[in-house]
Amino acid sequence: MKRMIKVLLILAATVAAVAALAITAGATELKTGIGIVEASGGLRLRSQASTSSDILSTAHNGDNVVVIRQVGDWYLVNYNLKIGYMHSDYITFKERENIELGYGSVDPYLANIRSGPSTSSGLVDQAGSGAKVFIFGFNCGWYKVKYNGQIGYIRSDLVTLLEKPYCNSGSSSSGSSYSSATGYDDSYSSGSSSSSSTSLGTQIANYGMSFVGYPYVYGGTSPSGFDCSGFVQYIYRQFGYSINRTATAQLANGYYVSYDSLIPGDLVFFGSGSSASHVGMYIGGGEFVHAANSRSGVKISSLSESWYAARYIGARRIVG
Numbered sequence: 514m515k516r517m518i519k520v521l522l523i524l525a526a527t528v529a530a531v532a533a534l535a536i537t538a539g540a541t542e543l544k545t546g547i548g549i550v551e552a553s554g555g556l557r558l559r560s561q562a563s564t565s566s567d568i569l570s571t572a573h574n575g576d577n578v579v580v581i582r583q584v585g586d587w588y589l590v591n592y593n594l595k596i597g598y599m600h601s602d603y604i605t606f607k608e609r610e611n612i613e614l615g616y617g618s619v620d621p622y623l624a625n626i627r628s629g630p631s632t633s634s635g636l637v638d639q640a641g642s643g644a645k646v647f648i649f650g651f652n653c654g655w656y657k658v659k660y661n662g663q664i665g666y667i668r669s670d671l672v673t674l675l676e677k678p679y680c681n682s683g684s685s686s687s688g689s690s691y692s693s694a695t696g697y698d699d700s701y702s703s704g705s706s707s708s709s710s711t712s713l714g715t716q717i718a719n720y721g722m723s724f725v726g727y728p729y730v731y732g733g734t735s736p737s738g739f740d741c742s743g744f745v746q747y748i749y750r751q752f753g754y755s756i757n758r759t760a761t762a763q764l765a766n767g768y769y770v771s772y773d774s775l776i777p778g779d780l781v782f783f784g785s786g787s788s789a790s791h792v793g794m795y796i797g798g799g800e801f802v803h804a805a806n807s808r809s810g811v812k813i814s815s816l817s818e819s820w821y822a823a824r825y826i827g828a829r830r831i832v833g
Contacts, residue, residue: 615676630655714778
């Protein structure tokens with residue numbers, strides 16, 4: 514009896530291990546290409562390769578996806594940092610594409626960056642675990658990246674994407690007119706999408722937004738826990754900018770910009786007089802990302818919210 518129980522436990526552990534590998538495979542395997550959505554009304558991202566499975570998001574016409582692999586009539590893709598399935602009939606597949614995918618984080622202890630998309634190409638640099646590389650192209654399973662001021666290629670299975678592609682319009686899960694036969698939603702207009710700015714300020718703001726949900730820790734300056742000024746200091750440090758530690762001291766960094774002239778990446782301050790008790794990073798559309806408090810962690814808020822509107826004291830531009 515004891516032997517039978519032991520065998521059953523081993524089998525259960527094996528099944529669990531295989532399941533775990535299946536779940537993470539999409540994130541760690543070599544990617545096969547870039548897909549361009551060709552559906553004037555939008556295209557559903559689904560949890561499984563079936564029109565009856567859950568809808569995770571909706572891509573707009575012209576949006577880009579990173580294709581992990583083909584599964585029958587479907588592609589397993591990464592769309593705006595969500596892994597799911599899209600019907601291949603509405604995807605134009607490309608093995609090579611110039612595309613700004615934004616920043617990615619290196620996964621292994623040490624990864625080689627090479628002069629070409631091949632393990633036989635010369636070594637340009639090496640990046641350690643957690644290092645940020647800027648991805649601006651794809652070539653037969655390799656990302657074309659900029660790292661430490663140099664251009665090179667890194668295998669796509671060694672990098673985790675941190676941002677949605679700058680050219681993507683965003684995503685939506687709403688819409689009522691959907692054809693289950695095609696997996697295609699005709700309730701969206703192809704003329705509604707617009708390209709995002711690729712300015713450095715926008716890149717910095719997008720990177721800041723990738724930390725939404727991270728914890729707040731008083732005095733914290735790293736992803737294990739941020740306070741408000743530690744958060745913006747950390748984000749700017751990843752782009753090579755050194756700014757002061759506290760919110761009030763950061764009022765001396767960069768230069769003043771008016772409320773009407775805010776652009777993504779600007780620091781927005783709240784407090785009284787010349788003293789700042791809180792700081793965040795403007796992301797556009799009247800919103801900012803910030804390490805709010807121990808209850809909310811890093812979140813996005815509106816400048817028009819009563820607490821912030823009553824305490825807004827100014828903004829500073831660090832880049833541009």
